[in-house]
Structure formats: C-alpha cells, structure tokens
Amino acid sequence: MTVRAFRQAADAASPIPNIITELPGPRAREIIARDAAVTSPSLTRAYPLVAESGKGYVVTDVDGNQFLDFAAGIAVAATGHAHPKVADAIAAQAHQLVHIAATDFYEPRYLELCERLAAIAPFEEKARVFLTNSGTEAIEGAIKLARHHTGRPAIIAFEGAFHGRTMGALSLTNSKIKQRAGFGPLLPMVYHAPFPRVRAWHQGTGGDGSAELEHLRKAILGRLVPPEDVAAIVFEPIQGEGGYFPAPDAFVRGLREICDEYGIVLIADEIQTGMGRTGRMWAMEHYKVEPDVITVAKGIASGMPLGAFIGKDHLFTWTAGAHGSTFAGNPVCCAAALATLDLVEGGLVENAARMGERLRAGVEYASEECGGVHDIRGMGLMLGVEFGSHDEANALEYAAFERGLLILECGEASIRFCPPLIVDEAAVDTAIRLYTEALASLGYPIRPLPGLDETGG
Ligand code: PLP
Numbered sequence: 001m002t003v004r005a006f007r008q009a010a011d012a013a014s015p016i017p018n019i020i021t022e023l024p025g026p027r028a029r030e031i032i033a034r035d036a037a038v039t040s041p042s043l044t045r046a047y048p049l050v051a052e053s054g055k056g057y058v059v060t061d062v063d064g065n066q067f068l069d070f071a072a073g074i075a076v077a078a079t080g081h082a083h084p085k086v087a088d089a090i091a092a093q094a095h096q097l098v099h100i101a102a103t104d105f106y107e108p109r110y111l112e113l114c115e116r117l118a119a120i121a122p123f124e125e126k127a128r129v130f131l132t133n134s135g136t137e138a139i140e141g142a143i144k145l146a147r148h149h150t151g152r153p154a155i156i157a158f159e160g161a162f163h164g165r166t167m168g169a170l171s172l173t174n175s176k177i178k179q180r181a182g183f184g185p186l187l188p189m190v191y192h193a194p195f196p197r198v199r200a201w202h203q204g205t206g207g208d209g210s211a212e213l214e215h216l217r218k219a220i221l222g223r224l225v226p227p228e229d230v231a232a233i234v235f236e237p238i239q240g241e242g243g244y245f246p247a248p249d250a251f252v253r254g255l256r257e258i259c260d261e262y263g264i265v266l267i268a269d270e271i272q273t274g275m276g277r278t279g280r281m282w283a284m285e286h287y288k289v290e291p292d293v294i295t296v297a298k299g300i301a302s303g304m305p306l307g308a309f310i311g312k313d314h315l316f317t318w319t320a321g322a323h324g325s326t327f328a329g330n331p332v333c334c335a336a337a338l339a340t341l342d343l344v345e346g347g348l349v350e351n352a353a354r355m356g357e358r359l360r361a362g363v364e365y366a367s368e369e370c371g372g373v374h375d376i377r378g379m380g381l382m383l384g385v386e387f388g389s390h391d392e393a394n395a396l397e398y399a400a401f402e403r404g405l406l407i408l409e410c411g412e413a414s415i416r417f418c419p420p421l422i423v424d425e426a427a428v429d430t431a432i433r434l435y436t437e438a439l440a441s442l443g444y445p446i447r448p449l450p451g452l453d454e455t456g457g
Contacts, residue, residue: 016058016430017404018066024048025063046394046408047401054081057420057427059406070431071406075240075272075382075418078299079343083422086302086339093335100331102131103324109334116341117310122268122282123290126313131306131329135271135297136164138307139234142293143168144323146232146265149315154225155187156216156233156264158195160411162241163234163269172234175241175411189229191220197245199375199386209251217258227262232293237283240272243411244377244384252287259292265315267293271307272382275299276344276421279353279380286379299344299421301337306330348421355423356380362432363417369447370439374413381421386414392442399438405431 024032028050052062057080059069069081079086093109102110114129121127130145132138143155157163157172164173171187173179180186193216196209221227233255239245259266268291273283277299284291292315297307306329360376360383367373367385375386387393393413400407400415410416417431433449440446 016066016427017068017434019402019404020065021063023065023402024050025061025065027062031062047398049401049406056080056083057423065404067401067404067406068427068430068434069406070417070419070423071408072299072418072420073303074298074408075277076298076303077420078275078277079302079340079348080420080422081303083302083339083343085343086336089335089339090304090332093332097331099327101326102329103326107329107331107334109331109338110329113329113334113337113341116338117296117308120281120345121310122284122294123292123312127310128313128316129308129310130323131308131334132297132325133305133328134164134307135295136166136169137325137328138271138295138297138309139163139169139172139269140166141323142234142267142295142309142311143172143232145293145309145311145315145318146267148318148322150231150263150265152229152231154189154191154230156191156193156220156225156230158235158239159192160195160197160239160242160245161192161234161236161269162239163236163271189225191225193220195235195239195242195245196248196251197239197243198248198377200377207248209248209254213251213254213258221258221262227258227264230262230264232265232267233259234267234269236269236273237287238273238278238379238382239411240382241410243386243414244382244416245411246377246379247287249287252284252289256289265292267291267295270294271297272418273379275340276349276352277380277382277418279349279356281344281349283379300340301333302340304333304336306333306337344421351423352380352421355419355421355425355428356383358425358428359383359417359419359431362429363435366432366436366439366446366449370444372439372442372444378416381417381419381423383417384410384414385416386411389413395442396438399441400434403434403437403441405434405438407435 031050050062053060057069059067100107117129118127159174162175163169171190174192194212196212268284274296293311295309378384390413393409393415397409407415
C-alpha cells in the first residue's frame with residue numbers, strides 16, 4: 001500500500017464520523033447520570049459513549065452522533081454491527097427455538113457449530129468442542145479439562161495475562177492489580193512466569209523469549225513446582241489486555257517443547273486473537289505450533305454471548321456429568337455463530353490481513369516523528385500503540401473519541417485498534433487520519449499525511 005492510496009481513500013470516505021452535538025450530548029448526559037445511580041461501580045467506561053444503534057463499522061449514539069468503531073465492543077463485533085446475515089439468522093432462530101439446554105438434550109445447531117469448530121481446530125488430531133457463554137467460562141472449562149485429564153493440580157500462566165474474571169480464570173489473570181485486589185484466596189498452585197514483552201519499533205528487537213523460557217524452566221519448574229505436578233500451561237499467543245504483545249516464535253515453540261517433555265496440556269487462549277482477527281483463523285497458525293486446547297469467545301458469534309474450548313480428542317477422558325452449562329450453546333447464539341463463521345471463512349480472514357497491513361502502515365507513518373509513541377505492534381486487525389504513560393494513552397483515547405473514533409486502551413500505556421473484520425480502505429484511512437488529528441490535538445509533533453504530490457504516485 002502506498003501513502004497515496006490511504007490518503008485518496010480517506011478523502012473519498014463517507015462523512016463518518018459525524019459529530020453533531022457536544023460530547024456527551026444531552027441525552028447521553030441524562031443516561032450517564034441515571035446509570036451511575038444503579039449500575040455496579042466496578043464497570044470501567046473509558047469515555048461517555050452511550051450507544052443507540054450500530055451498522056457495519058459505524059456506531060450511532062443516543063444523540064445521533066456517528067462514530068467510526070475501531071473498538072468493536074472489545075474486539076467482539078467480528079462481522080460489524082447488525083450484519084444482515086447474522087441479524088437474519090438470529091431473528092429466524094428466535095422464532096423457532098430460543099432454548100433447550102444442550103447439556104441435557106440434542107440440538108442440530110449446537111451439533112453443526114461443534115462440527116464446524118472441530119473441523120478448523122489448529123491441530124491434526126480429531127477435536128472435541130464444549131460451548132460456553134463467555135470467554136472466562138471457556139477458560140474455566142479448559143482448566144478443568146486439563147486438571148481432570150492429567151490428575152495434576154498446578155497451572156502455569158504468564159505475567160501480564162488476561163484470561164477473565166471468574167475465580168479460576170482470575171487466578172490466571174495478571175494484567176492489572178485492581179482486577180485481583182480484594183478477591184483472594186484465588187486458586188492455589190497457579191504460577192506466573194514472565195512473558196516476553198517484545199518491543200520492536202523504535203526500541204530495538206527486544207529478544208526472542210529465550211530468557212523468559214529459561215526462567216520458566218529453571219526458576220519455576222526447577223524450584224517452585226515440579227513439572228510432573230503441572231496440568232497446563234495457559235498463554236495468549238498475543239497478550240491482549242496486557243498490551244498487545246505478540247509472543248516470539250521461539251517462545252511458543254519452547255512452550256510446546258516443555259509441554260511435550262512433561263505431558264503438560266498447552267492451552268492457547270485465542271479469545272481475543274481467534275476468529276480471523278490476526279489475519280489467520282487462529283493466531284497459533286502464525287506460529288506453526290499445535291496447542292492441545294484453544295479457548296474461543298469474543299468474535300465467535302458477532303456479539304451474541306458464546307464461547308468454546310476446543311481440545312484434542314484424547315484429553316476428553318471425563319465422563320457424563322463432569323462438566324455442563326445450562327445456557328451455553330443456546331440455539332440463537334449458535335445460529336449467530338454459524339452465520340459469523342460463514343462470513344469469516346468467506347473472506348474476512350483475508351480482509352483482516354490486508355486491512356491490518358494498511359492500518360499498521362498508516363499508524364506507523366503518522367507516528368514516526370511523534371516523540372510520544374514508543375512502540376507499535378500486533379498482527380492483522382489487532383494493533384497496539386504504546387505511549388510513555390497510562391495518562392498519555394488515556395488522553396489519546398479520549399481525544400480520538402472527541403473526533404469520532406472509538407478505540408480502547410490496553411496494558412500499562414497503550415491504545416489498541418481492534419475494529420470489526422469488515423473494515424474497508426475508507427474506514428482504515430479515516431481511522432488513521434483521526435488518530436493523527438488526535439495526536440496533534442495533544443501537542444505531539446506529528447508527521448502530516450502527505451498530499452498526492454508528495455507520494456510521487
Ligand atoms: N481471555 C482473553 C485473552 C480475553 O481477552 C478475555 C476478555 O477480554 C477473556 C479471556 C475473558 O473473556 P470474557 O470477558 O468473555 O469472559
């Protein structure tokens with residue numbers, strides 16, 4: 001992609017975003033005031049967006065302001081908002097059968113989805129699938145499967161990890177102290193190993209993860225917990241909430257070797273990275289390393305509450321009654337997931353790879369002379385930009401909102417772009433322009449996007 005190409009498309013873009021009131025607008029202010037009185041104070045609204053409707057990559061708020069959505073409801077709206085095929089599938093299924101409880105009864109959509117997920121599992125062995133209501137429940141199930149199969153108690157997770165908020169998943173989570181504070185005691189025998197937080201832009205290459213692997217082998221498996229007691233190693237191929245850090249190849253290979261050596265179950269948490277977001281169906285495909293189990297949620301059903309853990313057949317040694325869930329794999333969610341899979345397999349994976357390249361090129365270009373940006377990293381449509389401090393990242397996030405671009409912070413000092421996989425050139429180029437304007441509004445010396453003449457194209 002040339003700079004000229006993204007500039008041209010940005011200029012040709014539709015008038016999105018379209019901010020017509022002060023932010024928040026009058027209706028939004030009223031709702032925010034009422035919300036504060038009745039909702040749990042644990043919610044973390046980054047900025048005062050009060051959503052009314054969504055279509056594709058555009059979200060409209062209750063005052064009629066239109067935003068370009070590069071947050072996708074925390075990397076969830078894979079096919080965009082209200083994709084007609086997904087909406088039709090949900091509506092048709094809702095008229096036919098909303099609930100039956102797949103734990104106790106058979107149901108064709110449940111079966112079809114399990115078959116489809118098993119067929120695309122990133123390993124050779126036959127796969128089995130358990131559907132869940134959320135990401136955290138997928139992690140709970142995967143931990144239980146690994147413990148049950150191995151008969152071992154311990155779990156290894158990583159510093160900076162985010163795996164969810166229920167007690168088992170929370171025990172693995174190591175992203176922000178406020179997520180854990182006040183909730184102990186958590187699961188015993190969970191050990192956190194260092195994760196290679198490799199910064200590749202402006203700060204050198206940062207390493208291949210060998211130091212972290214050595215720490216895992218020597219300090220954790222050598223001194224804290226015998227490997228024969230470890231049921232599972234759970235990791236994110238790209239740490240998401242922790243700051244969008246892709247694991248180096250050698251690190252992922254090293255984890256596989258340790259698991260093979262000691263009979264440990266390797267669980268890749270693909271809840272944020274999966275369903276095509278990184279430009280492959282699963283992030284593990286970039287590494288050419290087989291996990292034993294993957295956990296999936298977020299984009300799987302375009303926003304309907306669904307998750308899954310997908311594991312190698314030989315791990316499913318538990319028997320009837322060992323694990324279940326009343327709502328999980330509800331027919332309406334399964335119908336949404338089947339429609340989502342059709343779209344993701346029907347070109348959105350490739351689109352995520354292409355648009356991810358374009359987004360990265362534009363963000364890198366716009367950030368090059370901005371002293372505030374310390375690193376840019378990610379894969380496909382999972383792109384993180386690191387600033388010097390949490391406050392700076394937050395300020396950028398807010399400045400983007402004021403300009404009509406929805407993005408989210410992550411990690412200690414980063415913002416992330418995780419748009420729907422349906423974004424096109426116009427959306428990506430507009431996001432780059434708004435990001436550049438947000439940087440400039442905060443006083444960073446930005447490199448203006450060149451005019452057509454400057455590109456020579
Ligand atoms: N695992 C990862 C990698 C995540 O990013 C998340 C959510 O952000 C979770 C697990 C938890 O998923 P949920 O919020 O659906 O429980």
